[in-house]
Amino acid sequence: MSNSPKKPWTAKLREGWQNNLPIEKLLPDTQPAYVASWIYVFGVLTIAALGVILISGLALAFAGPAWYHTSHFGHWVNSLHFWSVQLFFVFMVVHLWGKFWMAAWRGRRLMTWITGSVAFVASIATAFTGYLIQTNFDSQWIAFEAKDGFNSVGIGAFFNVTNLGQMLLLHVAFLPLILGVITFIHVIMVRKRGVVPPIDSDESNTSGGLK
Amino acid sequence: MSGLFSDFMNLHAVYLKWGWIQVSVTNLIVILLMFTIFALAIFLPFPNKKKGEKK
Numbered sequence: 105m106s107n108s109p110k111k112p113w114t115a116k117l118r119e120g121w122q123n124n125l126p127i128e129k130l131l132p133d134t135q136p137a138y139v140a141s142w143i144y145v146f147g148v149l150t151i152a153a154l155g156v157i158l159i160s161g162l163a164l165a166f167a168g169p170a171w172y173h174t175s176h177f178g179h180w181v182n183s184l185h186f187w188s189v190q191l192f193f194v195f196m197v198v199h200l201w202g203k204f205w206m207a208a209w210r211g212r213r214l215m216t217w218i219t220g221s222v223a224f225v226a227s228i229a230t231a232f233t234g235y236l237i238q239t240n241f242d243s244q245w246i247a248f249e250a251k252d253g254f255n256s257v258g259i260g261a262f263f264n265v266t267n268l269g270q271m272l273l274l275h276v277a278f279l280p281l282i283l284g285v286i287t288f289i290h291v292i293m294v295r296k297r298g299v300v301p302p303i304d305s306d307e308s309n310t311s312g313g314l315k
Numbered sequence: 316m317s318g319l320f321s322d323f324m325n326l327h328a329v330y331l332k333w334g335w336i337q338v339s340v341t342n343l344i345v346i347l348l349m350f351t352i353f354a355l356a357i358f359l360p361f362p363n364k365k366k367g368e369k370k
Contacts, residue, residue: 202356
């Protein structure tokens with residue numbers, strides 16, 4: 105029998121964390137030189153837009169439709185939520201194009217690419233359910249057009265777009281949680297593997313970078 | 316609602332069709348805007364980039 109004491113799970117977790125994602129990688133104070141390009145800004149712009157969406161969404165959830173459909177400030181927060189979603193998608197699509205054309209899955213970054221792709225799909229589902237719970241003629245029209253599509257592929261009974269309660273709960277509870285977790289993992293993967301370099305760049309060139 | 320903006324927002328959507336491709340003018344504008352932003356992000360110089368810095 106070995107005399108070495110068995111490590112508790114807390115020590116294993118701590119050591120695994122320190123080996124895989126040291127704090128210098130998690131919260132860096134410099135970036136590689138190749139990050140000095142506008143195309144590298146769109147990931148953080150997407151997260152910033154997501155932050156505005158979550159904060160304005162929380163305000164809408166707490167104050168309720170009787171407030172955001174009737175008061176001036178409620179209309180403003182409702183519009184802020186809507187337009188930050190539009191910007192979120194514009195930023196995310198430009199981010200996606202940028203990463204696609206620089207083959208961002210290189211250098212053991214496949215999980216970064218996959219979590220980003222899943223976050224994109226989850227965002228579409230979240231935005232779609234958001235359109236369905238506007239409680240106006242627009243949402244009614246979208247729901248009744250979409251139900252035929254979902255019925256035609258046999259999932260209308262499980263995902264009933266005309267069920268306001270189901271769509272509301274999916275939009276404010278389930279889907280934001282899924283999107284938040286995937287986005288968190290995506291950002292952790294970016295920090296773990298580093299920001300992908302342009303195709304013709306030297307990945308080791310981290311000197312003279314951004315402060 | 317009244318005013319120029321709301322009058323514009325209350326118009327029927329205009330759709331363009333080429334065979335099986337159909338897109339609203341509104342969506343086409345957004346797509347072209349994203350192409351423009353993408354091109355600007357690639358070609359516009361980034362501020363505070365040091366001179367002679369390698370890629």
